[in-house]
Every structure is written in C-alpha cells, then in structure tokens.
Amino acid sequence: xxxxxxxxxxxxxxxxxxxxxxxxxxxxxxxxxxxxxxxxxxxxxxxxxxxxxxxxxxxxxxxxxxxxxxxxxxxxxxxxxxxxxxxxxxxxxxxxxxxxxxxxxxxxxxxxxxxxxxxxxxxxxxxxxxxxxxxxxxxxxxxxxxxxxxxxxxxxxxxxxxxxxxxxxxxxxxxxxxxxxxxxxxxxxxxxxxxxxxxxxxxxxxxxxxxxxxxxxxxxxxxxx
Amino acid sequence: xxxxxxxxxxxxxxxxxxxxxxxxxxxxxxxxxxxxxxxxxxxxxxxxxxxxxxxxxxxxxxxxxxxxxxxxxxxxxxxxxxxxxxxxxxxxxxxxxxxxxxxxxxxxxxxxxxxxxxxxxxxxxxxxxxxxxxxxxxxxxxxxxxxxxxxxxxxxxxxxxxxxxxxxxxxxxxxxxxxxxxxxxxxxxxxxxxxxxxxxxxxxxxxxxxxxxxxxxxxxxxxxx
DNA sequence: AGTCATCTGTCAAACCGCAAACAGGATAGC
DNA sequence: GCTATCCTGTTTGCGGTTTGACAGATGACT
Numbered sequence: 001x002x003x004x005x006x007x008x009x010x011x012x013x014x015x016x017x018x019x020x021x022x023x024x025x026x027x028x029x030x031x032x033x034x035x036x037x038x039x040x041x042x043x044x045x046x047x048x049x050x051x052x053x054x055x056x057x058x059x060x061x062x063x064x065x066x067x068x069x070x071x072x073x074x075x076x077x078x079x080x081x082x083x084x085x086x087x088x089x090x091x092x093x094x095x096x097x098x099x100x101x102x103x104x105x106x107x108x109x110x111x112x113x114x115x116x117x118x119x120x121x122x123x124x125x126x127x128x129x130x131x132x133x134x135x136x137x138x139x140x141x142x143x144x145x146x147x148x149x150x151x152x153x154x155x156x157x158x159x160x161x162x163x164x165x166x167x168x169x170x171x172x173x174x175x176x177x178x179x180x181x182x183x184x185x186x187x188x189x190x191x192x193x194x195x196x197x198x199x200x201x202x203x204x205x206x207x208x209x210x211x212x213x214x215x216x217x218x219x220x221x222x223x224x225x
Numbered sequence: 226x227x228x229x230x231x232x233x234x235x236x237x238x239x240x241x242x243x244x245x246x247x248x249x250x251x252x253x254x255x256x257x258x259x260x261x262x263x264x265x266x267x268x269x270x271x272x273x274x275x276x277x278x279x280x281x282x283x284x285x286x287x288x289x290x291x292x293x294x295x296x297x298x299x300x301x302x303x304x305x306x307x308x309x310x311x312x313x314x315x316x317x318x319x320x321x322x323x324x325x326x327x328x329x330x331x332x333x334x335x336x337x338x339x340x341x342x343x344x345x346x347x348x349x350x351x352x353x354x355x356x357x358x359x360x361x362x363x364x365x366x367x368x369x370x371x372x373x374x375x376x377x378x379x380x381x382x383x384x385x386x387x388x389x390x391x392x393x394x395x396x397x398x399x400x401x402x403x404x405x406x407x408x409x410x411x412x413x414x415x416x417x418x419x420x421x422x423x424x425x426x427x428x429x430x431x432x433x434x435x436x437x438x439x440x441x442x443x444x445x446x447x448x449x450x
Numbered sequence: 451a452g453t454c455a456t457c458t459g460t461c462a463a464a465c466c467g468c469a470a471a472c473a474g475g476a477t478a479g480c
Numbered sequence: 481g482c483t484a485t486c487c488t489g490t491t492t493g494c495g496g497t498t499t500g501a502c503a504g505a506t507g508a509c510t
Contacts (some may be wrong), residue, residue, distance in 0.1 A: 013498090019429060039456095083431040184269075190441065200244040203243065203247070205377060262487065264487085279489095
C-alpha cells in the first residue's frame with residue numbers, strides 16, 4: 001500500500017529507463033496497441049522482463065497479476081511520474097549551431113518540453129526567429145525565466161561562460177539544467193544538472209571499435225608502445 | 226604483468242570515464258601542467274581518487290608508487306587506449322538541423338574524429354558545404370565510406386529510415402554507429418552502437434525536478450489522480 | 451467445472467561497481 | 481642517514497543493480 005507516487009528514492013538506473021518505457025509505449029499507443037505484457041515490452045527494448053517489472057514495482061501496481069498492462073494506463077502513469085503530464089517550460093541559452101538545432105527539434109515540444117525562450121549574447125543573432133521564438137539578449141534572461149516559469153535551462157554556450165549562465169538561470173528559479181558545455185557546474189543542492197557530452201559518446205564508441213578490431217585481428221593491436 | 230593493452234573486458238562504467246580523464250588531462254596539458262596526482266585529477270572531475278586509480282589499473286601502471294602521474298604520459302596512453310591516437314574517419318548521415326549542427330561542431334575534429342562525409346536524401350540540401358564537406362546524395366554512401374575508410378557513422382535521419390541507413394553503413398565497413406534516431410538498431414555482433422537520446426536526458430531531468438519540487442513542498446505534489 | 455497457459459507482483463540470490471583501507475616506493479627536509 | 485610525507489598499485493568489504501524464481505490471479509479452452 002504505497003502512496004500513489006513515492007517518486008523519490010528511486011534508483012538512478014531505473015530513472016534512466018523510465019523515459020524509454022514511455023517512449024516505446026507512446027509508439028505502441030500510436031499504432032493502436034491496447035495491451036502489452038512485460039515480456040513484449042522488455043524484449044522490444046532489449047532488457048529483461050523481470051527488470052521492467054522491478055522498475056514498475058517502485059511505483060505500485062500498474063496492473064493485476066494475470067492481466068497484461070494497459071498501454072493507456074502506463075502512458076498516463078509514466079507521464080505523471082516523470083512530470084510531463086503538464087508542460088515543462090524550457091529555455092535555451094546559447095544560439096550557436098547546437099542551440100539552434102535543439103530549438104528546431106520538434107520532438108522536445110512533443111514530449112512535453114515547450115520552448116519558451118532562446119538567448120544569446122551575440123547581437124547579430126538577436127531577433128532571429130526559431131519556431132516562433134525570437135532570440136533574445138542575455139539581459140532578458142532572468143525576467144523572461146521568471147515570467148514564463150522556466151523549469152529547465154539548456155546550456156549551449158562555450159565552456160567559459162557556462163558557469164555564469166548556470167548561476168543566473170538558478171537565480172531566476174530554474175531547477176533543472178541540461179549542460180552541453182564541457183565543464184562541471186557548481187549549483188545548489190536543490191538544482192539537478194545533467195551533463196550531455198557529445199565527445200564522450202564518440203570516444204566510448206571509438207574504444208569499442210578499436211577493441212573489436214583488435215579482437216578480430218587476433219588481439220595484437222599495434223604493439224608499438 | 227599484464228599485456229600493454231588488455232583493452233577489452235573493461236567495465237562499461239570505466240569506459241565512460243576514460244574520455245573524461247582525457248579531456249581534463251588535455252586541458253591541463255594546454256595550460257602547462259606537467260604532473261598531476263590521482264587526488265588532484267579526481268577532485269577536479271568530482272570523483273574519488275581511488276576510483277580513478279582503479280580505472281587506470283585495468284591498463285597497467287601509468288606511473289610508479291610514490292610518483293604522481295605525468296600528464297603527457299597519460300594523454301598519450303589514453304589516446305592510444307581510446308583509439309584516437311590516429312584520426313577516426315567519421316561520416317554523418319542526415320543533414321537536418323541536428324546533422325548540420327554536429328557537422329559544424331569543431332570539437333569533433335579536434336578530438337580525433339575528422340568528418341569525411343555528409344549525406345542526405347533531400348536533393349535541396351545536396352551540394353551545400355559545411356566545413357569544407359559538400360552534402361552528398363545517399364547513393365554515394367557506400368563508395369565514399371569505403372574510399373575514406375569511415376569507421377564511425379552518425380545517424381541523424383528520421384526513425385523510419387534509421388535501420389536502413391544503419392544496414393547500409395555496416396555493409397560499407399563501418400563498425401561504430403552513433404544513433405540519434407529514437408529507434409533500436411539491429412546490427413551484427415562486431416558492430417558497436419551507441420544510442421544518444423536527447424529526450425531521455427530531458428525526461429530524467431524532469432523527473433528529478435519534479436521530485437525536488439515535491440520534497441520542497443512537503444511531498445504532496447498534486448494528489449489529483 | 452476443470453485444466454492449462456499466461457501474466458503480474460514479490461522476493462532472494464548473484465553480480466558488478468564503488469569507496470575505503472593497506473602495502474610499498476619515492477622524495478624532501480633535517 | 482633518517483624520518484615524515486606524499487604517492488601509486490592493489491586488495492577487500494559494502495551497497496546497489498540485475499537476474500532468476502515463485503506464488504497467486506486471470507482468462508481461454510475442453
């Protein structure tokens with residue numbers, strides 16, 4: 001008899017999987033699937049069914065023993081758990097190539113993260129419109145964030161100004177930061193930061209590629225040390 | 226007495242950290258630092274020193290007991306371990322907003338992933354140049370990949386064509402795929418795939434933000450179920 | 451009705467990764 | 481030379497995550 005949503009104290013690993021579940025379930029819902037078993041859902045995501053049930057177990061029962069899950073029920077519940085049952089106003093700071101690409105990415109709004117502000121210090125970019133949002137000067141950062149109730153700030157500025165931007169966003173009431181700059185950020189405890197590192201992904205991939213080559217070639221890679 | 230590079234069978238968690246070490250070490254090298262202790266390096270990355278030494282231990286000794294690490298030694302060793310001691314030719318398939326943003330990202334080339342091909346099915350984009358690379362038609366995918374020896378393919382096409390692109394890249398000899406499309410990819414065993422999910426990151430962040438709000442407000446979020 | 455197959459919720463064991471502790475080497479200062 | 485300090489390489493214990501197993505419930509089929 002848990003509370004309806006005992007959200008916190010859920011393992012990090014489970015949190016990471018919740019979005020995957022929601023994504024796949026929305027897809028199933030879109031093509032008209034009404035019921036889905038833990039086995040079916042897990043296999044389509046390449047994980048074990050027991051793990052999926054274990055994850056769901058943190059939030060109480062989504063079904064009854066003997067009955068498969070109802071897709072609609074899961075979608076609604078997961079949206080609420082994740083917090084995208086209501087729109088989460090989001091702002092992007094730094095309108096370079098990456099910032100513009102993210103701003104243009106329609107998926108974000110569809111998944112519940114409407115873009116309510118784009119900022120850049122470069123005057124040449126200011127005024128340019130992306131998906132109905134004009135790029136604003138950095139001076140407007142705090143007032144706009146407060147007015148729009150921005151909850152998540154996306155940092156796509158150079159590493160040198162990332163900490164400054166982060167501090168200003170936090171001071172304007174933003175409690176979630178998505179950091180694309182290659183720098184650690186110091187923020188208060190109540191703020192969550194997620195560091196998205198492109199080059200880390202590429203290098204991890206490179207490692208595995210090299211590893212695969214070595215394994216294929218008789219595990220004698222270069223020998224030139 | 227390990228082999229010089231017992232690269233494979235390294236835990237996934239360690240692999241993920243190797244790029245962070247390299248990134249920070251390059252930074253130190255750039256500002257003229259020659260020696261660094263495990264404690265210093267670890268603290269700047271917000272991890273424990275014992276973990277850093279533990280990670281390095283998989284690859285044999287980078288120093289001797291009593292002596293701190295030499296930055297230059299570590300950089301060279303890590304570059305070789307990760308596989309970026311030689312350039313890793315990379316191609317981008319899908320020149321939409323995200324594809325173009327990645328193509329424009331100078332960091333990739335700097336980190337050892339020179340862009341040797343951009344492809345898109347849309348004729349209107351073909352011929353457009355990005356950082357010296359003209360966007361090519363998809364028909365040229367296989368020949369260019371073979372000619373340039375592409376090792377890593379970046380998939381930034383819609384989900385509907387991601388699997389097709391992946392199959393074609395693999396058939397052209399690519400053994401590492403960076404997938405930005407929201408779809409699982411089926412590939413042979415010798416190919417490594419890394420799934421970069423933007424919305425997953427946003428949702429994980431949303432969860433924590435909501436969690437923080439609830440905790441702050443007396444853990445009674447909405448109650449409207 | 452009865453049997454069988456399927457499914458969820460739940461628990462316990464195996465597994466893995468992290469962090470602290472330890473042993474031994476190197477250097478600086480006295 | 482000796483001591484104190486700092487450092488790495490290595491091992492050990494602990495906590496979290498994953499995996500497999502089981503009990504109870506449901507519906508389909510005979």
